[in-house]
Amino acid sequence: MKKVPYRHRISKIFELSLVVFLLLSTPLIAQEDAAPQEAEAVADAGAAAGGDVAKGKQLFNQNCAACHALNRKMTGPALANVETRLAEEEGLDKEWLYAWIKNSAGMIASGDAYANKIYAEYNQAAMTAFPTLSNQDIDDILAYTAAPPPAPVTPAGTAAATGAPAESSGISNELILGALAVVFGLLVIMLFLVNKTLRRIAEANGVDLEREKAEKGMPIWKAFAKNQFLVLVTSIFLILAAGYYAYGWMMQIGVDQGYAPIQPIHYSHKIHAGDNKIECKYCHSSARVSKHSGIPSLNVCMNCHKSIYEYKGNPEGPSAEDIANGYTNEFYTGEIKKLYKAVGWDEENQRYTGDSEPVEWVRIHNLPDFAYFNHSQHVTVAGVECQTCHGPVEEMEIMYQYSPLTMGWCIDCHRETNVNVADNAYYEKIHAELSKKYGVEQLTAAQMGGLECGKCHY
Secondary structure (H helix, E strand, C coil): CCCCCCHHHHHHHHHHHHHHHHHHHHHHHHHHHHHHHHHHHHHHHHHEEECCCHHHHCCCCCCCCCCCCCCCCCCCCCCHHHHHHHHHHHCCCHHHHHHHHHHHHHHHCCCHHHHHHHHHHCCCCHHHHHHHHHHHHHHHHHHHHCCCCCCCCCCCHHHHHHHCCCCCCCCCCCHHHHHHHHHHHHHHHHHHHHHHHHHHHHCCCCCCCCCHHHHCCCCCHHHHHHHHHHHHHHHHHHHHHHHHHCCCCCCCCCCCCCCCCCCCCCCCCCHHHHHEEEEEEHHHHHHCCCCCCCCCCCHHHHHHHHHCCCCCCCCCCCCHHHHHHCHHHHHHHHHHHHHHHHHCCCCCCCCEECCCCCCCCCCCCCCCCCCEEEEEEHHHHCCCCHHHHHHHHHHHCCCCCCCHHHHHHHHHHHHHEEEECCCCHHHHHHHHHHHHHHHHHHHEEEHHHHHHHHHHHH
């Protein structure tokens, strides 16, 4: 049999690749050996603190992790080294922690200064009491919060850069990348030699490779269809993209922010509320006493337009933008004539003819039927300005929905808005009681019950 030198070369390359792999795996084994030593160091630190770190971690996850983290604020404060911090900053000992964890509400009611400080800082919500935890359980939790975090594995290159001695075997990132580059290069050489060997075997057996057909290749779509991995990845990507856009589209259902329909009679809030300073509640008078702000009846318009039969314009003259949009004096005068026709007003004889036509106004702001909103509660009782929800209406030529009017938007407002209780008899009694309960001078709408489901959904 004729000797094929390529087999010998390929076997040598495989042996070299195996050696490189074993060299790379050595530091990983050293890191695994170091892990038990780190665990022992943490356990020793917990024992020095008077508790079992392992038990403390279990108790922490069962009782504390829902509201606390070690190194960042959540519902409650961060708890890393909490015992040491309270002793140094507040002068509080472990006995205070025992009492606080077992009965936080009692500590607040007793007038304890730091207990009330925490209570006020974290949304006036008393921490859940844990009377079933023993002092030893709390010691274990405190030991866990005081235990140092696991030390990161320091590569040899990092130790040399900082001047610290390298106590454990390691490998630098540059060496790892170099080794990977060598392995990649060896694989390329192997593929090249295998391809060359297979071609020689094919030629020796009289196989015509038809180089012209190979160079022509197959269409891209056919090559894609035959590659099952690409088909799978593309399908997953398309499904995720479709889900993302479908979710975004569904989340916008019922959200009509920016909606600005054309009305049958043009009404300029810019002229009425802006230039002429007409108060919103003059036209929308029911907002003071009713759930709805109401659409003004046409007789409210006629209170002024009996004598204002043409628009003479702003003393400064129309702006270039208004002229470009067709908002001229003649346009506004024509809209006044539409009003006269709708109410049946005989301009020449200054009387109503009785021949009126209904105006089909297009509603702009429309909450779902399951959401309750009372204008009088906000406008009259709370003193909320119309612009808070409806935006700068005095600047709107065409009225549009300024706010999203979503549930999240309402909740954020209730959480951030202080209730105006000054000279407001409606709140005198309830404010006195709630201010004592929460220990604050200014109450938010949320503290007044503004987050209760039944307030808006009935």
